[in-house]
Amino acid sequence: SQTIHQWPATLVQPVGSPLSLECTVEGTSNPNLYWYRQAAGRGLQLLFYSVGIGQISSEVPQNLSASRPQDRQFILSSKKLLLSDSGFYLCAADGTNEKLFFGSGTQLSVL
């Protein structure tokens, strides 16, 4: 079955510190991968998507970046976190029958 492992589940970081969130996918090959951010009352915002190793598309300008070093590994990073980076981050991948399947998310609090 298709699953996404996403960690950590929660993270509290000071402003200006670096960030690295990782997600790995099982049960599928060469998936399209996505990073979404969910801020309170604002729904899901697509941050990055990747159609293959080393191929990253950014949907919104920000101080975050993404990388895909392996087919089933997707990493979200920042060199210096801002208060506005707080939110719930979700990794997702294409599943069968046109649907997405999601990781369990990371709750990031920047203080």
Add this chain to the structure above:
Amino acid sequence: AQSVTQLGSHVSVSEGALVLLRCNYSSSVPPYLFWYVQYPNQGLQLLLKYTSAATLVKGINGFEAEFKKSETSFHLTKPSAHMSDAAEYFCAVSSGGSYIPTFGRGTSLIVHP
């Protein structure tokens, strides 16, 4: 371009009452439409999807949605709400050869005993 509008950020119903969550979409080509559910501090799970087959789509947990092209709507319904249905619900659309889905802002379903 594609977009989704979910009317009502919060919907409150009594246990046993009808659930109706509204979703309207905009798409220049025939869309794929989805409803996802999110329980607290979890990722999203697919409830149901429409991909140009039957316009009335049945999903998990007793939910269903009807695709109405003339109204550009894909409202989610359930005849009788359970306490366990309390969650955040997201409507999403993908179209135009680009699989990347666009999500609505979500509707929080509150179920009262």
